Amino acid sequence: MSIAGASDIPALRVQKTGQFxxxxxxxxxxxxxxxxxxxxxxxxxxxxxxxxxxxxxxxxxxxxxxxxxxxxxxxxxxxxxxxxxxxxxxxxxxxxxxxxxxxxxxxxxxxxxxxxxxxxxxxxxxxxxxxxxxxxxxxxxxxxxxxxxxxxxxxxxxxxxxxxxxxxxxxxxEADSPAIIIYTSGTAGHPKGVVLTHSALFFNGVNTLLGLDIASDDVTLVNTPLSHIAALNTLAVATLHKGGSVVIDSKFDAIRCLEQISEYGITTMFAVPSMLTLMAQSPGFAQADTSSLRWILGGGAPMPPELVALWSARSVPVLASYGMTEAGPSISFRRRTDASGKAESSGTPALLTDVRIVSADGTVLPTGETGEILVRGPHTASTYWRDAKATEAAFVDGWLITGDRGLIDADGDLCITGRSKEIIITGGENVDPAEIEHLIASYPGILDAAVVGRPDPLWGEVITAVIVSESNVELNELQDYLRPHLARFKLPRQIERREELPRSPVGKLLRRELSILPPDNS
The missing domain is CATH 3.40.50.980 (Rossmann fold)
Known part of the structure; x- marks a missing residue:
């Protein structure tokens, strides 16, 4: 039996001139x-x-x-x-x-x-x-x-x-005319504009409503930025399509979030792992009334199994999902009844989404084998705005190259195992290290610099500046220098000093070698 992404699945397409x-x-x-x-x-x-x-x-x-x-x-x-x-x-x-x-x-x-x-x-x-x-x-x-x-x-x-x-x-x-352009982390030190057409957004809505148990009387809480496609399209817009109510807060605050769940009878919400952790660490969490919650949609970063178990103990399923801006963002969802088991799963691909796992040479891999994740569907982006090079690299023969690695298991679930790209995910935010490296390199006295994500129990990864410098560089000084040019979540939280950075014979940074901490991290 073939699985989602096999070559015999026809691609669903909308006529470019179609209107409905x-x-x-x-x-x-x-x-x-x-x-x-x-x-x-x-x-x-x-x-x-x-x-x-x-x-x-x-x-x-x-x-x-x-x-x-x-x-x-x-x-x-x-x-x-x-x-x-x-x-x-x-x-x-x-x-x-x-x-x-x-x-x-x-x-x-x-x-x-x-x-x-x-x-x-x-x-x-x-x-x-x-x-x-x-x-x-x-x-x-x-x-x-x-x-x-x-x-x-x-x-x-x-x-x-x-x-x-x-x-x-x-x-x-027209079906293929742009409706929104969302900017996301790029690979050349500046963000890329993801062009989502009217038809792509329509079919993302279909995918979301078929993949999530959204009801007409749901009250959803949106306290992650509406500038992010997940907050905008996965819950806010889908809930309005279904006829429910959207509670909008200007930002996430753990204590306030718990209060709102009780105050408004919140039934659904989106959260990245750090949000759920901060709520669980809040004073009064044990006594907080979260009984109205039917589920929480988790995304932005891998969800720790112990965090899922903690919320499951309160009868609140945390549904793992997989998505990306270029897909509008819906790619896969877990069912509510499956939330507490098989923590590595991000659920089955959405009904209008084909998922293919390929090897380095592009060969389609069978069930259970890990490779690059490719996605196809009528909900994916058409292009990057005015960036032909990035478009050509990411969209090949109708397939979106996600930059993530994973497998499809025997149950047909998509399991994410890692990333091919260098993007850092901190607190659910995607950060391109090249953007920060370019700025750090201009700091007086720094001879060479790299930016990596270090594992962190709360934020998933923390941004770390690995530097070679003529003199001592303090973290707060570097942050002050970068602050006018970077959003707060992009600022390095740690500094590592090294005698030299690992580079290939032609000078290319060997970023993977930086994942190994030096013997002396002082």
Whole structure:
């Protein structure tokens, strides 16, 4: 019997010119609002926004952005902490044919500036907290408009209203036209823009709703950044498609998270391992009421078996999953009834996803053998934005080369065994070491530098700078030097000093040899 990914499985494709109801990203949410306008769609800081009000806000934002000169095909960047206006702006952009790119509040101005230029963006949406970052990123560029998400601005900026009498028609997109571009860690020291089309996002939604037990009365908690595809598409959007309620918090706080689970009767949420560990270490965890939780979707990094067992003891299954931005992100999910067993499994591939395990020469490997994981499906990205080289390397003959290694076991489950790429995963965040190495190398007195991830029980990996220097370099000094250029989670937390770094005869860094700690790590 063949398994997912075997060559005899036909690829599901959408005609490039095809249009159908629900194709446009956000259209299903609008349709849901017409069917249940009075139900709570979003809850934020205690305030409830009904589906009808959400639809009204989408229409108002779409009309306003049009008056501000946003046209079909324009790229609109949004820099903000988690707040309802992100979803409003996202769906408004989709409605008028613009392409939306969310950026988290932790991004430094240098990253925002790079993305604005890479996209040739026309508009940047900001919150009260991100105004200064956006102003620094935009600088003197008069081609980029700055608009505030909140209905009132203290900075004299145009701001998006929640109501309007103006009407604006909707754009019916082609299936292969871009809807969102999400930036993820690259391999050349700068992020890459992952282009997700309307059809890819539609079929990711189908995959997610078929793969996860999401119910129409679910209340999901979203406290990881909506700039990440998992928070945005796996739970927030899917729950709205199903008609449930989304509780949005601006950031994760372990104690607050436990309080919200009880306060709002949270039934589902997404968490990376460090979040679950911090909650378990919080005072009062033993007495916390988590009885409303039906399951927690785990992702971002391998989930330790003992952590799964701890939450299972509270009758809360932690469902391992595997996904990546380039896949929209859904690739595989565990069933709720399987959560407590076989910790190495990430579940079966989603129904519209083909998974293939190949050797170094591209040969398809049989059940149980470990190799490179390839993914194919109508939900995968079409390209990297303006990066033909990266696109050619990652998308081959319709298959996405994930950069991860694994196997498919006898049960048909996908088991992740490691990474082929050099990406570091810390607290569920992907970090490209090349980006940090480039900056460290410019620090006075540092002669050579490498960045690696060291195992850590809480964060999975901690970013470690391995340096060769003329004089002593203190960690806090290096962090201060890097802070204006890097998001906080990318800052090194450790320094290792060596006489020299391992390199090949042609000077290539032998990063794997750095996984061995030196005898003297002082």
């Amino acid at each position: 109801p629900g194709l446009r990203y956000g259209e299903l949410v609008e349709r849901r609002a017409l069917r249940q306008p009075l139900r709570a769609a979003i809850i934020h800081e205690g305030a409830h926004i009904t589906y009808g009000e959400l639809l009204e806000r989408i229409h108002a934002a779409a009309a306003f952005l049009t008056t501000q000169g946003v046209r079909p095909g324009d790229r609109v960047v949004c820099v903000s902490e988690n707040r309802p206006e992100i979803l409003t702006a996202l769906y408004a952009c989709s409605r008028i044919g613009a392409v939306f790119t969310p950026i988290g509040i932790a991004a430094p101005a240098a990253d925002v500036k790079f993305i604005l230029r890479d996209l040739s963006a026309t508009t940047v949406l900001v919150s009260e907290r991100s105004v200064s970052t956006a102003l620094e990123a935009v600088g003197t560029d008069t081609e980029v408009s700055i608009i505030q998400l909140e209905a009132e601005s203290r900075h004299g900026l145009p701001s998006i209203p929640v109501k309007t009498a103006a009407k604006v028609g909707e754009i019916q997109p």
